[in-house]
Each structure stands twice: as C-alpha cells, then as structure tokens.
Amino acid sequence: MRTVFERVTTLRMHPESGRMDPGFARPEVxxxxxxxxxxxxxxxxxxxTVLTIRHGRQELNPEEVGGEDTP
Numbered sequence: 001m002r003t004v005f006e007r008v009t010t011l012r013m014h015p016e017s018g019r020m021d022p023g024f025a026r027p028e029v030x031x032x033x034x035x036x037x038x039x040x041x042x043x044x045x046x047x048x049t050v051l052t053i054r055h056g057r058q059e060l061n062p063e064e065v066g067g068e069d070t071p
Contacts, residue, residue: 004053007034011041011048024062040065
C-alpha cells in the first residue's frame with residue numbers, strides 16, 4: 001500500500017491528477033483522495049503546495065486553505 005508521502009510525490013509529475021472542488025471556488029486548489037485521507041493542494045506556475053492532509057470525514061472550511069485573495 002502506498003503511503004501518503006508517496007502519493008504526494010506523484011504530484012510532481014501529475015499535478016492535475018486531483019479533482020477541483022467547487023466548494024473552494026479556486027480552480028488552482030485541488031483534492032487528491034488517499035483513503036481514509038484527502039490531500040488538499042494548490043497548483044502554482046512553478047510548484048505544487050500541499051495545503052493540508054485531512055481525514056476524509058473531517059469537514060474543511062475553504063478559508064482554512066486560503067481565501068479568494070490569498071496568493
């Protein structure tokens with residue numbers, strides 16, 4: 001079974017492999033499932049930044065990963 005760290009490493013080669021979540025209202029913020037967790041990350045022009053890793057059942061407020069005016 002792949003670890004969360006191995007899963008995150010795959011984002012280097014496949015940054016758009018996660019899905020966009022309309023709840024975030026930011027197309028550069030995506031989620032990558034790794035049951036029972038979900039990896040929330042942001043795609044920038046030069047890098048992928050992991051914003052948080054949460055249990056899949058835990059609610060996530062979009063403000064926790066940056067509001068509309070957060071770069």
